[in-house]
Amino acid sequence: MKDMLTIVVRLTISCLLAASVMGVCFIFTSNAKKHNEHVKEQQVMYELLGYKNGAKIPESLALHEVYRYVISSSEKQSIGYLVPKASGKEAGYDFVNIDLNGALLENKAVALSETEVLETETRNKAVQQAVGAGYTANFADRIIIVTDNGKRIAYLIGGKFQGFKTFVNVMLAVDPNFSLLGMEILEHEEDPGLGAEIEQDYFKNQFKGKPFEALKTINVVKAPIPDDYLKALTGKLSEADILKFREQYKDKDIYALTGATISSKAVSNGVKGIVLKFAYRINVLDKVLREQQLAVSF
Amino acid sequence: MANDKSSMQLISRGILSENPIFKLALSMCPAVGISTTVMNGLLLGIAVLFVQVFSSVTISIFKNLIHPRIRIPTYTLTIATWVTVIDLVLAAYLPEAYAKMGIFVKLIVAFAIITMRLEMFASKESVNDSFWDGLGMGLGFMVGMMTIGFVRELLGSGAIFGYDVLGFKPLLFFILPSAGFFVVGLMMAFFNWIEIFYKRSKGLKR
Numbered sequence: 001m002k003d004m005l006t007i008v009v010r011l012t013i014s015c016l017l018a019a020s021v022m023g024v025c026f027i028f029t030s031n032a033k034k035h036n037e038h039v040k041e042q043q044v045m046y047e048l049l050g051y052k053n054g055a056k057i058p059e060s061l062a063l064h065e066v067y068r069y070v071i072s073s074s075e076k077q078s079i080g081y082l083v084p085k086a087s088g089k090e091a092g093y094d095f096v097n098i099d100l101n102g103a104l105l106e107n108k109a110v111a112l113s114e115t116e117v118l119e120t121e122t123r124n125k126a127v128q129q130a131v132g133a134g135y136t137a138n139f140a141d142r143i144i145i146v147t148d149n150g151k152r153i154a155y156l157i158g159g160k161f162q163g164f165k166t167f168v169n170v171m172l173a174v175d176p177n178f179s180l181l182g183m184e185i186l187e188h189e190e191d192p193g194l195g196a197e198i199e200q201d202y203f204k205n206q207f208k209g210k211p212f213e214a215l216k217t218i219n220v221v222k223a224p225i226p227d228d229y230l231k232a233l234t235g236k237l238s239e240a241d242i243l244k245f246r247e248q249y250k251d252k253d254i255y256a257l258t259g260a261t262i263s264s265k266a267v268s269n270g271v272k273g274i275v276l277k278f279a280y281r282i283n284v285l286d287k288v289l290r291e292q293q294l295a296v297s298f
Numbered sequence: 299m300a301n302d303k304s305s306m307q308l309i310s311r312g313i314l315s316e317n318p319i320f321k322l323a324l325s326m327c328p329a330v331g332i333s334t335t336v337m338n339g340l341l342l343g344i345a346v347l348f349v350q351v352f353s354s355v356t357i358s359i360f361k362n363l364i365h366p367r368i369r370i371p372t373y374t375l376t377i378a379t380w381v382t383v384i385d386l387v388l389a390a391y392l393p394e395a396y397a398k399m400g401i402f403v404k405l406i407v408a409f410a411i412i413t414m415r416l417e418m419f420a421s422k423e424s425v426n427d428s429f430w431d432g433l434g435m436g437l438g439f440m441v442g443m444m445t446i447g448f449v450r451e452l453l454g455s456g457a458i459f460g461y462d463v464l465g466f467k468p469l470l471f472f473i474l475p476s477a478g479f480f481v482v483g484l485m486m487a488f489f490n491w492i493e494i495f496y497k498r499s500k501g502l503k504r
Contacts, residue, residue, distance in 0.1 A: 003367070010365050014372055018379040025383045029390035036393040 038118075045156055048173035048182045049146060060149045063156075064298040067123065068140045068281070071097060071131050078105055080137060081285055082117075082127060085109075086295035093117065094294060095130040102284045104292055143278065145298040152176050152298060157278050161270030163188055164195045164263045172271060178212040178279045183271060195263035202233040203264070206254050207271060209246040212279065218272050220256040220264045305430040312434025319442035319482065320489045324411040329446060330478030332402050336459050339447030341399045342406075343440025345384055347433070349406050352380040354420040354432030361421050373416045374407070381406045411439060442485075449481050 051057050067082040078099045085092055093112050097105040108130045116122050120139070127137045144156040157172045169187035174180055185199040197203055202225065210218065231237050232245035256264035289296055303311065316322055319329050333339045353376050357364070364372050385403050388396045396403075406412070415435050420428040451457055454472035456464035471477050 003365075007365050007368050010363065011368055011371065014375055018375050021379050022382050022386075025386050029386040032390035033386070036390065040393065 044171055044184050044186065045144065048156060048171065048184055049154060050181075058148070062147050062297075064145045064147065064296075065117065066143050066145060066285075066298075067117075067127075068143070069127055069131075069137045070140050071135050071137050073135045076100075079140075079281075080127065080131065082110065082112075082123070083285075083289070083294075084297040086297050094296065095127060096285070096288060096292075096294070097131070098284060098288055102287065104288050107292060107294065143282070147298050154181055155278070155282065157274055158186075159270065159274035161266060161273065163190055163198075163266045163270075164260070165189050165191070168198070168267065168270065170267075170270070170274075172274060174275060174278070178215070178275055180207050180210045180215065180271070180275065183207045190260070190263050194257070195260040197257045197260060198263055198267050201235065202230055203254075203257055203267075205233045205235075206249070207268075209250050211250060212275070214251045215272055215275050218268050219253045220261065220268050221253045222256050222261060224258075225255045303427075305427075308427065308430040309434035309437065312431065312436070312438035313441055314438075315493075316435075317438045317442055317489070318411040318435055319439060319446070320486050322411070322414070323486070324414060325409045325439065326482065328402065328405065328409070329443060329482055330475055332399075333443050333446040333450060333478060333481075334454065334473050335451045335457075336444055336447040338399065338402075339443030339445075340440065341395055342402055343436070343443045345388070345399070345403050346406055346409065346412070346439050347436030348384055349377060349380045349409075350412050350415065350436040350439070351429060351432040352383075353377050353412055353416060354428040355425060356380070357416045357420040358423065358425045358428035364421070369417070369421065370413075373413050376416070377409075377412050378407050411435060445485060446478065446481050449485075450477065 045063070046055075046057060047053075049061075064084050066084075069080040069082070071078045071080045076099070078097055080095055080097045082093050082095055085094055093110045095108045095110045097107070099105050110126050110130050112123065112126050116126075124137070124139060127139075131137045142158055145152060146154040146156065153175070155174050155176075157174065158170070159172065160167045160169050162168075166189045167187075168185065168190070171184045171186055172180060173182045183204050185204065188196070188198065190196045190198060225233070229245055229249060232242045235242065237245070254264060254268045312318070318324050319326070328342060332342055353373075356376050357373065381403065384406075385400070388403060389400065415432065419431045423431070448458065450472045451459075452464070453468050454470060454477070456462060456467045472481070
């Protein structure tokens with residue numbers, strides 16, 4: 001009995017000690033970690049827009065973040081968008097609630113600053129307040145609208161889809177006509193040497209420059225990549241030649257990875273799904289914003 | 299059982315006569331899975347070195363307070379704590395390295411070599427000796443991982459530290475996990491051969 005008591009007491013104390021060591025360490029490192037993730041994300045975004053490795057980013061370029069929420073109550077569902085207001089940096093956000101037929105339900109101002117909106121919890125709370133009791137707001141995804149001197153030049157869309165093993169997390173850049181500008185694989189757990197090759201240039205660069213029309217019916221072909229196209233994809237040719245090849249292959253299907261047809265299919269279907277859904281959504285949102293004459297920043 | 303070895307002897311024992319990978323044949327999973335390049339071996343080796351030293355010292359400090367019936371949970375808890383700390387620190391201050399080895403760092407919790415050193419050494423010896431023993435074992439593991447990584451990277455992708463030295467890829471097979479077993483096996487044979495050779499030459503001198 002006495003033994004049991006000492007065992008319990010000592011194990012409890014060891015656990016408490018361990019927990020406090022880990023806790024202190026977490027407090028000291030969490031900010032730096034968040035900062036790193038943010039920097040990494042920014043880097044991926046600018047690379048997708050064509051500003052590689054510290055190329056100078058023009059000041060006229062601006063990123064506007066739009067958050068999409070699914071609002072549901074016991075009877076019905078609607079989609080809510082958190083869009084930044086037009087004037088000034090600290091203008092806050094508009095919460096636009098749109099029903100499934102594309103008609104505006106309500107429009108509310110949400111007081112959030114640019115830094116507050118990055119905090120998931122603060123943002124979710126503010127949105128929940130805006131939709132009111134009886135409704136639940138679930139965060140769905142985030143899109144980033146890129147403008148140059150007030151003119152839209154690209155959209156950055158984050159997305160997730162089922163790969164061969166678990167989810168594949170990607171970020172896509174599309175131009176205002178929904179042609180793909182680029183794709184970056186952020187996270188995946190495919191098999192090394194097989195499915196993991198989806199993050200290699202010769203696979204992901206095949207998506208670059210695919211027009212919207214081609215994306216609608218995109219599929220994979222099980223054939224080896226032609227040698228000269230492979231060189232263009234891995235960046236071994238001059239810029240002009242790469243563009244020529246991109247033009248030549250822009251309506252063709254994606255060459256599947258050897259031994260990883262399922263992963264290749266998953267990526268091409270996932271990209272197709274994300275872009276098609278996004279194109280529909282942004283059109284609905286734009287229509288509502290135009291009809292209501294809401295002044296938004298993009 | 300008091301320890302009669304000096305700090306230098308403890309270190310050289312970890313690297314040579316009781317090398318975790320080649321002599322004790324512990325922690326074979328990372329040796330086979332991760333050591334595809336010298337850099338991977340070095341990074342994991344450093345992480346293991348830190349976890350080993352910190353855990354050994356911690357257990358050695360608290361050795362009289364640990365109830366013998368629950369020593370294994372306590373060791374595991376200690377190792378898990380230090381692994382978490384190193385994981386957090388790496389993620390915060392070395393994001394580049396963490397992106398490559400983040401998934402392996404968490405695996406260190408289950409490395410046999412660390413638990414084994416705590417059980418065999420740190421729980422009986424003084425703090426000072428435990429530190430040197432941990433350092434020796436960690437270094438031994440790091441050296442082992444790097445040698446395996448060296449052979450596999452050179453033969454598999456024709457490079458060292460990512461720099462192309464051969465200009466061609468001799469045998470792609472060496473990158474694959476199964477080749478790890480072959481390399482480890484051959485290395486063990488090589489080290490044993492050296493030891494036998496060394497002992498014989500010593501014997502003759504006497």
